[in-house]
Amino acid sequence: MERDVSNFSLLVLIVFVMIPFTISYFYQLGLKKDILWSSIRGAIQLFLIGLILTYLFNLKPLIGIPIMLSVMITIATFHARKKGKELPNVFMTVLVGLITIEIIVLALWLSFDMVSFTPEEIIPMSGMVIGNSMVAMGLSLERMKSEFETNHGKILAALSLGATPKQASHLTVRRTLNAALIPNIDQLKTIGLVQLPGMMTGLILGGIEPIVAIKYQLVISISIFSSVSLSAIIVSMVMYRFFYNQNMQLVDFQKIKNG
Amino acid sequence: MAESIFDLKHVRKRVLKDINLSIQKGERIMIFGPSGSGKSTLLHLFNRLEDPDSGQIFYYGEPIDSYDIPQLRKKNGIVLQYPYLFPETVLDNLKYGPSLFDEWQSGNEDKLLDYVNLPKEYLDKPVDDLSGGEKQRVSLARTLANQPEILLLDEPTSALDDQNIESIEEDLMTLMDSKALTTIMVTHNLHQAKRLGTRGLFLADGMIKEEGDLPGMFDQPKTDELQKFINVN
Numbered sequence: 001m002e003r004d005v006s007n008f009s010l011l012v013l014i015v016f017v018m019i020p021f022t023i024s025y026f027y028q029l030g031l032k033k034d035i036l037w038s039s040i041r042g043a044i045q046l047f048l049i050g051l052i053l054t055y056l057f058n059l060k061p062l063i064g065i066p067i068m069l070s071v072m073i074t075i076a077t078f079h080a081r082k083k084g085k086e087l088p089n090v091f092m093t094v095l096v097g098l099i100t101i102e103i104i105v106l107a108l109w110l111s112f113d114m115v116s117f118t119p120e121e122i123i124p125m126s127g128m129v130i131g132n133s134m135v136a137m138g139l140s141l142e143r144m145k146s147e148f149e150t151n152h153g154k155i156l157a158a159l160s161l162g163a164t165p166k167q168a169s170h171l172t173v174r175r176t177l178n179a180a181l182i183p184n185i186d187q188l189k190t191i192g193l194v195q196l197p198g199m200m201t202g203l204i205l206g207g208i209e210p211i212v213a214i215k216y217q218l219v220i221s222i223s224i225f226s227s228v229s230l231s232a233i234i235v236s237m238v239m240y241r242f243f244y245n246q247n248m249q250l251v252d253f254q255k256i257k258n259g
Numbered sequence: 260m261a262e263s264i265f266d267l268k269h270v271r272k273r274v275l276k277d278i279n280l281s282i283q284k285g286e287r288i289m290i291f292g293p294s295g296s297g298k299s300t301l302l303h304l305f306n307r308l309e310d311p312d313s314g315q316i317f318y319y320g321e322p323i324d325s326y327d328i329p330q331l332r333k334k335n336g337i338v339l340q341y342p343y344l345f346p347e348t349v350l351d352n353l354k355y356g357p358s359l360f361d362e363w364q365s366g367n368e369d370k371l372l373d374y375v376n377l378p379k380e381y382l383d384k385p386v387d388d389l390s391g392g393e394k395q396r397v398s399l400a401r402t403l404a405n406q407p408e409i410l411l412l413d414e415p416t417s418a419l420d421d422q423n424i425e426s427i428e429e430d431l432m433t434l435m436d437s438k439a440l441t442t443i444m445v446t447h448n449l450h451q452a453k454r455l456g457t458r459g460l461f462l463a464d465g466m467i468k469e470e471g472d473l474p475g476m477f478d479q480p481k482t483d484e485l486q487k488f489i490n491v492n
Contacts (some may be wrong), residue, residue, distance in 0.1 A: 070328075153343035160308055160337045161356035161405060162329040187369070211450045247310055 003092065023217045057119045063117045069126055073098045076134035083140035088242050094137050097234040098130060101227045105129050114219045125220055132224045136180055136231035144236060147172040150241050155250060165244040173236045181230030188225055197221060263320070264441060265305060268466030270314035272300055274465040278314070280408065287442045289473060291449060293488065294365040298445040299340070302413050303441060305347070306335040326449060331361065336407030338415045342398035344386040349397050350378075350387065356405040364403075365401050371400040375380055392423035399427070410435070412444040416451065428454060449492045453477060 017039045024031040055062040077095045084090045105126070109115040115125060148155065153173055158168035191197060196204075199220050203213035245251050262284040270278040274297040282288060301395055303309040316323040321422050323331070329423055333356065343489055352369050357363035373449050374447040375396040381389075389464060391399065395415055402410070412431075428451065435455075446452050452459055456473040461484070469476065469485045480486045 048399065123327040153339070153341055154345060157339055157401075158345070158355070160306060160332055161401070162333040162359050163355075164329060167359060182264065247307060247324075249308060249310065 021172040043238040051119075052121075053123065056123065059119070061117050061119055061122075063116070068119070068123050068163060069130075072127055072130045073102065076130050078218065080137040080141070082132045082241065083138040084145065086168050087141070088147075088237060090141065090239065090242075091240045093235065094134075097137060097238075098133055098230060100234070102130060102229050103124060104230070105223050109219070110224070124199075125213060125223070128220055129223055129227045133227045136184075137235050140176055140180045140232045141177050141239065144172065144176045144239055147175050152250070159248060159250070165241060165248055169240040169243070173240055176236045177232050180236075181229055184225060184228045187249035191221060264318065266317040266320075267304070268310045268317070270304065270316060272304065272309060273297065275300055275311075278467060279469065280444065280460070282441070284441055285439055287455060287457045288460060289452035289458070289487075290443065290445045290460045290462055291447060291452050292468075293407050294447075297465045299413050301462065302411050302443060305409070305411055306332045306337055308332075308337070310441055329359070329460045333405045334362055334407055335360075335407050335409045335411060336402040337400050337413065338399050339397075340414045340417055342394040344389075344397055344401075347385055348383050349386060349389070350382045350478035352397055352401045353382075353404050356401060360405075367404065371404055374403055375400045376426065376436055384430045390439040390444075392419050392427070395408065395419060395427065396430070399430070407440070407444065409441045410445075412442065414445050414447060415453065417447065424451070431455060447492070449489065450475065451485040461488065463488070 017035065021032055021035050023029070025033060052068075056068050058064075059067075073095070076098055077091060078099075080094045081090045105218045106122070109122075110117060112162055115121045155172065159165075189222075190201075197217050197220075200210075200213045200217035203216060208216075243251060263281050264284055265282040267278050267280040270280075274295065278301065283364070289438075292298055300309060307323065310324070314484050318326060318331070323441075325449060328363075343370060345355055349372075350368055354363045357367070372381060376392065377396055377400070381397075383391070386394065386397065395418070396460050398444060399415065416427055419427065423449055431442075432455065434440060444452075444455065446455075453474040459469075459471060460475045461469040461475050461476075461482075463484050469480065469482050471481075477489060480489060
């Protein structure tokens with residue numbers, strides 16, 4: 001089955017955009033420009049990626065997949081590092097973290113034949129894993145900075161009693177991990193109850209049987225769940241060190257805070 | 260001659276300019292002076308919560324950076340200006356330091372609470388339920404749990420009312436006497452300095468402007484700066 005959305009139907013979508021636009025106009029929210037710009041930009045981005053994907057899908061998997069994965073990981077790294085750009089080595093930590101996660105996920109998918117090594121399957125599914133990991137890393141970085149700021153006194157007290165940076169950061173790392181994992185766990189708990197997950201919806205709309213769609217959804221949901229957990233763990237375990245110098249002293253906190 | 264514990268030579272750190280200082284075993288040093296004169300920074304140098312930008316610090320005659328940092332901090336215990344207690348209970352706080360070195364022995368908690376005049380029922384009390392004075396007592400007990408040789412106190416009573424100040428001072432006096440603790444204390448309270456100290460260091464503009472025996476140095480200040488400081492305090 002090859003179902004398509006007509007160009008006219010797409011144009012009708014403008015009506016949907018006009019709803020928030022009108023609300024912004026009447027309530028003077030000052031968001032008109034943002035609403036228009038994000039809608040146009042989103043549409044252009046998606047069409048461009050559509051063209052790129054069509055091109056990549058026609059390449060040999062061994063060429064197309066590495067190219068697209070590299071691009072996705074690079075963009076995700078630049079985006080996630082913004083959340084902690086004042087910290088040293090954040091770019092490398094995020095980059096190596098994302099590569100590691102992608103390798104682990106790919107190894108699992110391919111070893112157990114969950115996903116076939118074709119651009120059509122690997123690229124969108126990896127996109128979801130990398131995208132969610134990117135968000136988790138960014139959130140972990142932000143959370144870690146705010147935990148170090150909030151608990152500055154307690155960390156100083158711990159150091160003063162003879163704690164190493166690892167021991168002094170225990171509480172901070174734990175809270176960062178908690179904050180990153182809890183929404184993820186909650187999401188998995190309510191999966192399918194509140195809204196049908198995007199990939200499953202897409203497959204069903206594309207004519208795949210619901211049970212098969214659910215199997216794919218499970219593969220991607222569990223993969224995302226583990227990747228997000230791994231992302232938070234990598235960021236927390238590596239980045240806390242950079243809040244200290246080699247003499248087990250907190251580095252100038254204002255400097256970190258203000259960048 | 261008494262054993263020299265700390266020798267600071269031409270130490271500079273942020274506001275601190277060219278600090279030269281020698282501290283002997285058993286002394287009770289009171290560091291006082293206007294806000295922003297570098298008192299807390301100076302105190303942090305003694306257990307390496309901070310290091311000098313230049314100059315040298317000797318600890319028992321050896322460069323201070325030749326010592327293991329956690330061990331040094333354990334021996335030179337600091338009580339910070341605010342208690343910064345850890346979750347959850349009083350007991351968790353008392354155990355924290357010794358547990359880092361696998362040295363916690365059950366039974367220690369009673370002695371520690373005795374030092375700071377808190378009843379034994381407080382052991383399982385959540386720290387959030389304590390008053391300001393009680394929190395500072397727990398903070399002091401937590402530092403004492405590490406059995407420090409030197410006690411560093413960073414204005415530990417600055418956030419407390421007169422009644423609490425008086426009773427914590429009494430505890431401190433008893434402690435310093437019974438354990439013969441070398442004590443270095445930052446205070447903005449001259450009366451407290453008089454009551455607790457054997458030697459005073461007057462710090463202003465990042466420099467030691469005057470030092471002398473306590474309480475004598477307050478009776479005959481040598482510099483106008485100290486005289487002015489006494490007048491306004």
